[in-house]
Amino acid sequence: MEPVFEPVGWGMSVVIPTLIGSIAFGFFLLFGLGGIFHRYYFKHRKDQKDEWKIQPRRWPSDERVKTAIKYSSMNLVFGGITGTFLTLWVLNHGWTMLSFNASDFPWYYHPFSFFLTVMLMDLYLYYSHRFLHSELLFESCHMIHHKWLDPHIYTTVAMHPIEFFLFQMGLIIPMFVVPQFWPVFILAVMYTYLIGMIDHSGVRIKMPWWTIHGGSNQFHDDHHKFFHVNFGHHTGIWDKLHGTVRREDREYGANIYGGKGRKSAK
Numbered sequence: 001m002e003p004v005f006e007p008v009g010w011g012m013s014v015v016i017p018t019l020i021g022s023i024a025f026g027f028f029l030l031f032g033l034g035g036i037f038h039r040y041y042f043k044h045r046k047d048q049k050d051e052w053k054i055q056p057r058r059w060p061s062d063e064r065v066k067t068a069i070k071y072s073s074m075n076l077v078f079g080g081i082t083g084t085f086l087t088l089w090v091l092n093h094g095w096t097m098l099s100f101n102a103s104d105f106p107w108y109y110h111p112f113s114f115f116l117t118v119m120l121m122d123l124y125l126y127y128s129h130r131f132l133h134s135e136l137l138f139e140s141c142h143m144i145h146h147k148w149l150d151p152h153i154y155t156t157v158a159m160h161p162i163e164f165f166l167f168q169m170g171l172i173i174p175m176f177v178v179p180q181f182w183p184v185f186i187l188a189v190m191y192t193y194l195i196g197m198i199d200h201s202g203v204r205i206k207m208p209w210w211t212i213h214g215g216s217n218q219f220h221d222d223h224h225k226f227f228h229v230n231f232g233h234h235t236g237i238w239d240k241l242h243g244t245v246r247r248e249d250r251e252y253g254a255n256i257y258g259g260k261g262r263k264s265a266k
Contacts, residue, residue, distance in 0.1 A: 007091065034153040086172065113180035121171060123238065142159070204218065227253060
């Protein structure tokens with residue numbers, strides 16, 4: 001898996017353009033493409049919110065939208081710095097399990113490595129998410145992300161920097177664990193970010209059952225609404241395994257920890 005190119009070095013002539021490009025790409029995805037999507041629904045279809053909004057009785061104020069943008073912008077800059085380091089680490093022949101030659105693996109291994117990488121990310125993100133919902137970390141860190149009971153696309157990475165760091169770790173680990181062609185890894189990372197944007201869009205989106213949470217992004221929207229439940233990122237597999245899928249006969253709330261709610265008083 002040795003790269004076939006010369007190391008690019010760590011000079012400012014390499015670092016600065018890479019950093020600018022990395023940060024700009026993150027802003028383009030969330031505020032460019034994501035912004036177009038958000039404005040279409042929240043500006044131009046506000047009068048039809050009952051048709052498309054998962055929680056039509058809640059509506060984000062301009063002030064709360066601005067707060068989400070501030071947090072997201074801060075974390076996108078942090079993400080750009082991390083992305084720059086990792087990019088230059090790879091381009092300077094730092095050790096990873098990434099391959100630079102597609103023929104290093106048989107053709108059928110590429111979709112398999114994508115699936116394995118995504119599932120590894122999902123596994124990590126489930127358990128790290130549950131960890132953030134422990135009483136101490138929820139109140140001191142993760143509660144920032146839960147300020148938005150009805151998420152919208154700008155809340156995708158609106159969180160405490162420590163939480164964002166933990167999220168990034170879940171995306172980085174597979175490049176050191178799973179042997180794979182480098183575009184497959186990039187595709188898995190992009191897919192994970194896309195799922196995050198869909199989950200936080202606030203817009204009811206139906207997808208094939210094998211994509212996210214059985215085909216509906218309401219799964220994660222309910223997580224924001226009911227707090228300590230539905231922790232999965234890509235799938236609901238780990239929630240089903242641990243009994244943390246929201247149930248109609250249970251009560252949930254910010255002060256009901258554990259992921260399983262409590263018996264309904266009704």
